[in-house]
Structures are given as C-alpha cells and as structure tokens.
Amino acid sequence: MADPLTSDPQASEPPASAAPPDRERIAESIRRLATQRGAEKSICPSEVARELGGESWRGLMRPVRDTAMELARQGEIEVLRKGKPVEPGEVRGVIRLRIAAR
Template sequence: MTAPKPTDVQLRDALLGKAQACRPGTTFCPSEVARSLAADWRPLMEPLRDTARELAREGRLRVTQKGESLDLGVPWRGPIRLSLA
C-alpha cells in the first residue's frame, strides 16, 4: 500500500517550515523537503518546484541557482536552492 500524495497545503507548509528552520542567509534544496515527506520522493520534486514558484511570487521564498535569483516567468532547469525571501 502506498502512502497518500501530500496535498498542496502540505507542500506549502513543508517548504515554509524548512525555510523558517534554516539559519538566516542559508538555503536548502527542495529535495530535502521531498525526502522528509515520502520514501519515494522523486515524484514530489516537480510539485515542490511549482509550489516554490508560487511562494516566490507571493514574496515568501527566494529561488536561486548558483547564487542568482531565478526569473519566475520562465521554466527552470537544473538544481535550485530556496530560502526565506
């Protein structure tokens, strides 16, 4: 039996909770959140990235790649890092 898929609210809460738990100025990978939510975490990566984009548009998270803020209006490729905005 497989575990139920986390809801959008659970994804938001998990991302914000992780961001708030980090030391100021530090970032985290969304895979850290995915791993905390499910043993089979890889299918959660795209929904988490979508949720991170929404939270960034709301001004709650900052999304970076190689230390630079990412454009929220274009598709992202490669690893991203998240932090409180």
C-alpha cells in the same frame, strides 16, 4: 510481497492507502525548513520531497518545485540558481530555496 533480491529499491512506491501530500502541506514544509535554515542559508527542494515522501521522494520533486515557484511569486521565498536569486518563470536546472527577507 516483493522479493528483496530482485526488486529495485529505487522503485519503491508508497502504500496504496498513502495519499500524496497536498499543495498546502508541501508549502508548509518549504516554509518551515527554509525558516529553520535561516535567511542566509538555503534548502534543496529534495529536502522537502524526502521529508514528505520517504523512500518515494523522487515522485514529489515536480509538485515541490511547482509549489516553490508559487511561494516565490507570492514573495514568501526566493529561488536561487548558482547562489543568485532568479525569477520563478526563468528557473532551469538545479535550484535552492531560501526564506525571503522581509
């Protein structure tokens, strides 16, 4: 067991038995959170990562962003940069996600 006085709380890892979420589980979380937020509002990819990864959420940011880009290419969500929709291939920096208008 790690010593809580010398351990880095930011470096916590999931238990060895905990498998990382697969792409479909990530996609389901993105869809659900974006739908709950509504078409006029957006979510941060970190909300999805935190929900799925708990204390180890940072390691999920790349899979969450990659899955979000796939969903955007399929027309399920929109990727926003500075409040404006951007093409998935043009994404750099901070983004937000919202459910696509149908």
